[in-house]
Amino acid sequence: MTRWNNNRDEIGAVSADITAETNALPAKYFTDPEVHEMEKEKVFGQYWVYAGHATHIPDAGDYFTRTIGGKQIIVTRDDDGDVRAFYNVCAHRGSKMLDDTPMTDPGSLSRITCPYHLWAYELDGSLQSTPKSFEEASLNPDLDDDAVSELDPEENGLMEVHTDAIGPLVFVNFEDEPSLSLAEQAGSMKTELEDLPLGEYEHARRYVSEVECNWKTFSGNYSECDHCQANHQDWVRGLELMDSELEVNDYHWVLHYKHKEDVDDEMRIHPEHEAKFYYFWPNFTVNMYGTADGYGTYIIDPIDEGRFQLIADYYFRDADLSEEEEKFVQTSRQLQEEDFELVERQYEGLKSGALGQAQLGPNEHTVHKLHRLAQDAYNA
Structure with a gap:
């Protein structure tokens, strides 16, 4: 039955049986700002979510961006022709790298470069190059050049997001290890x-x-x-x-x-x-x-x-x-x-x-x- 906020009706969990009395999600889950924040992780951070259509990025270096559950990502095609997704976040100091780019007006690049300090990444997400100032300590009088460690391309690469597809429909999953495969979720x-x-x-x-x-x-x-x-x-x-x-x-x-x-x-x-x-x-x-x-x-x-x-x-x-x-x-x-x-x-x-x-x-x-x-x- 309908439950009113009248201090008499008792709100319950959504019943497994649609004929039971509490068969709908309580109204607060539609209007509470805290629920919206929770959904960023509990819903959009755990399930496979549609990112875009692969036909819009047919060639290596083609890309578009998406924001899903507050997380900004780049969806691109790498040099092997595979569609991959990365956080739109530089591994150096966390800057957003690429401007918002819709699927219907995709961009194209040979490498992903952060405009802040010009760290550049290959299309597989590995670090490709940094400016010379990251290879020597010319401005730091307390440090010799030979004390500067070389940056490992893999360990300093972009953070990748799991991708899978149904035909040309590309999906992403933000879990470290997805609890469901896309095939299991899609059935x-x-x-x-x-x-x-x-x-x-x-x-x-x-x-x-x-x-x-x-x-x-x-x-x-x-x-x-x-x-x-x-x-x-x-x-x-x-x-x-x-x-x-x-x-x-x-x-x-x-x-x-x-x-x-x-x-x-x-x-x-x-x-x-x-x-x-x-x-x-x-x-x-x-x-x-x-x-x-x-x-x-x-x-x-x-x-x-x-x-x-x-x-x-x-x-x-x-x-x-x-x-x-x-x-x-x-x-x-x-x-x-x-x-x-x-x-x-x-x-x-x-x-x-x-x-x-x-x-x-x-x-x-x-x-x-x-x-x-x-x-x-x-x-x-």
């Missing part, structure tokens, strides 16, 4: 996506939106469609919602949406006659459209406890979209904007402090899974 989603030609599609559009609510508020909204009939009427007109299914797995769930009118197989990247929307814990989605030969990705990127960025990328056979494809992207954008209004309205209510713990419905089992995973992360 069947990995095989299903790797069977598709994701890397053959071109990036066509990116929309970045700042939304005034907690990231989990939007994640919950994405993960169910009980709100669709009332709020996405143009979209649901073409769906058979009662014939659709919400499939839950260990760390991902899939929203299978059936369309009233089928389209030819060449109009979809995937073989199933449906739209398939994957949510991958903690904050990434892959959207396989049922009526367009393309796919999209969302990064639901927390800014603080009450704001997030939605980074929406669209991939099609050709980056030069047809009129129909452009219309499709704009329909997707309309859905986003309708959802932004809903989740900001929900968050206004959560911030009031009246609600202690919500009550999920039987078809919100995907939201229940999201809340359970968050609780498990907090308690780990």
Whole structure:
């Protein structure tokens, strides 16, 4: 049942059974700044998190940067053609080295150089060179040059972050030794996506939106469609919602949406006659459209406890979209904007402090899974 902050209702942990009385994450986990700080380590510091799309850095030295859970990283391709990630932090005195560089406008370099004291690193992260002032003690009257130790390239290299991939989708993990492999966390989603030609599609559009609510508020909204009939009427007109299914797995769930009118197989990247929307814990989605030969990705990127960025990328056979494809992207954008209004309205209510713990419905089992995973992360 719903629990109010009225000094009478008792708030409890998220139940394993969705039919139990406390089946939702308590409201404080959406509004408390301390929870946001905890999530940087407990959520974004322990699980595999989407970093970006490898097709944007096809050549050695191509790179982009990302900030995940407050940690700034460089994602680059090394001289052997492998995608690697490093903290965007110099091994000398901790300076940020590269300016923020989005995946959609990547940079290119032959080596990573810190602008502060010009320490330079190879694309494998090893120290390549330092200025002469680090090799001799000419300004220090109390030290002879021969007392200056040579810097070991490996021991003074950049701090690397674990990387792995599902097709062209690159993920990072900040743990020293990841407790889960990407294959274990992704489960069947990995095989299903790797069977598709994701890397053959071109990036066509990116929309970045700042939304005034907690990231989990939007994640919950994405993960169910009980709100669709009332709020996405143009979209649901073409769906058979009662014939659709919400499939839950260990760390991902899939929203299978059936369309009233089928389209030819060449109009979809995937073989199933449906739209398939994957949510991958903690904050990434892959959207396989049922009526367009393309796919999209969302990064639901927390800014603080009450704001997030939605980074929406669209991939099609050709980056030069047809009129129909452009219309499709704009329909997707309309859905986003309708959802932004809903989740900001929900968050206004959560911030009031009246609600202690919500009550999920039987078809919100995907939201229940999201809340359970968050609780498990907090308690780990």
